[in-house]
Amino acid sequence: MSKSWYPIIDYNKCCECGKCVNKCRQGVYDKSKMPKPIxxxxxxxxxxCHGCGNLCSEKAITYEGDNGNRINRRRMF
Ligand code: SF4
Ligand code: SF4
Structure with missing residues (x-):
């Protein structure tokens, strides 16, 4: 079964601040390419999870599988 939720980076918007790469503890991003999010x-x-996307000031992160329903955009503490 293919993965149905993961971040997609718009490199035209991304300023390579590295916040998303730093944020994720799940190994989704390649930390060796820091600060570029790969x-x-x-x-x-x-x-x-919207953990990395919520941190992105450039709004460069969207999610594969996101149906656009922002009601579920809760913060995870
Ligand atoms: S938080 Fe946004 S601007 Fe910063 S590196 Fe990630 S995608 Fe790029
Ligand atoms: S912070 Fe959350 S949404 Fe972002 S890559 Fe990691 S697990 Fe996925």
Missing amino acids: VIYPQGCIQG
Whole structure:
């Protein structure tokens, strides 16, 4: 079964601040390419998580599988 939720980076918007790469603890981003966000392990991404996208001031992160329903955009503490 293919992964249905992972971040997609719009490199036209991204300013390479590295916040998203720093944020994720699931190994989704390649830390060796820091601060450029390179998704290497989409399978590790948590379904419904917006952790990295919420930090992105450039709004460069969207999610594969996101139906645009922002009601579920809760913060995870
Ligand atoms: S948080 Fe946004 S602007 Fe910063 S590196 Fe990630 S995608 Fe790029
Ligand atoms: S959505 Fe959450 S789990 Fe997925 S890459 Fe971003 S911080 Fe990591």
